[in-house]
Amino acid sequence: MTMSGSARPEENSKTTPPKPRIAVLKLASCDGCQLAFLGLGDKLLELSGQAEIVHFAEAGPLGPLTGLDITFIEGSLSTREDHDMVLSVRKESRFLVTIGACATSGGIQALRNLASGPLLSSLYPSPEVIDFLDQSTPVASLVPVDLELWGCPVTGDQILLALRSLLFGALPPVQTDKVCLECKRRGIACVTVTKQIPCLGPVTLTGCGALCPSFDRGCYGCFGPAENPETSSLARSFSGLGLTPAEIARRFLFINSNAPAFREEGRRWQGGDPHE
Numbered sequence: 001m002t003m004s005g006s007a008r009p010e011e012n013s014k015t016t017p018p019k020p021r022i023a024v025l026k027l028a029s030c031d032g033c034q035l036a037f038l039g040l041g042d043k044l045l046e047l048s049g050q051a052e053i054v055h056f057a058e059a060g061p062l063g064p065l066t067g068l069d070i071t072f073i074e075g076s077l078s079t080r081e082d083h084d085m086v087l088s089v090r091k092e093s094r095f096l097v098t099i100g101a102c103a104t105s106g107g108i109q110a111l112r113n114l115a116s117g118p119l120l121s122s123l124y125p126s127p128e129v130i131d132f133l134d135q136s137t138p139v140a141s142l143v144p145v146d147l148e149l150w151g152c153p154v155t156g157d158q159i160l161l162a163l164r165s166l167l168f169g170a171l172p173p174v175q176t177d178k179v180c181l182e183c184k185r186r187g188i189a190c191v192t193v194t195k196q197i198p199c200l201g202p203v204t205l206t207g208c209g210a211l212c213p214s215f216d217r218g219c220y221g222c223f224g225p226a227e228n229p230e231t232s233s234l235a236r237s238f239s240g241l242g243l244t245p246a247e248i249a250r251r252f253l254f255i256n257s258n259a260p261a262f263r264e265e266g267r268r269w270q271g272g273d274p275h276e
């Protein structure tokens, strides 16, 4: 373990270097990404031998968010409390990592950013008791983030890969491929070519192992936009497959509606076919 520096051999018998301190913080979210963390099972137990998990609401510990080596954040910035907590935890963390679509793009709850009219009062009997921010936004809109893990939820493999690197003071390799490439690597027949199913795989970041196409379903973009996504061409091909402009808009304005590439394409189709 290298985060806290290495003691000289003669000191090893006297003092044990402190274990790296890890926190998993929850903001506005469904807890699914924390569950992906918990789903690591035995590997999580192994981690708890190598590091001190000081704060992880879903697992039990609720220690102070101070002096942290790695902080994972689940959930979007939706309330004043979220905002203040993130500012504070950024100062206290060596590495700050977002886990999941909520923390990385604003999540499904960012659909409220597109709504007009009094949405909160139609959902909550007493919205005034919660100090809502005007919009649901990603953590990176407020503070620098060292690593963003996409997905709804993230996978245990993403978390393990990140932990293995971060515990040694390095960032893990970043994925930039699209889901389509994962289908090719796994020998999964393209659902659009073979079954005319609309699929966001050509513009979506890989990392899920092409999960939905492996079950004959189109990707709905939970890992967010890939590098250089050709959203405009894909939207036109959806039109060719028979989707209405409103249906095309909804494909992009879904789990990652606040990710700029998806938001812009979705908005272009909201008022009808932009090419007519």
Ligand code: SF4
Residues within 6 Å of the ligand: 029, 030, 031, 032, 033, 034, 074, 075, 099, 100, 101, 102, 103, 107, 108, 151, 152, 153, 154
């Ligand atoms: S990214 Fe998805 S699974 Fe994770 S907390 Fe948000 S809604 Fe839940």
Ligand code: SF4
Residues within 6 Å of the ligand: 152, 179, 204, 205, 208, 209, 210, 211, 212, 213, 218, 219, 220, 221, 222, 223, 224
């Ligand atoms: S195929 Fe798309 S929607 Fe399905 S898990 Fe992967 S990224 Fe998410």
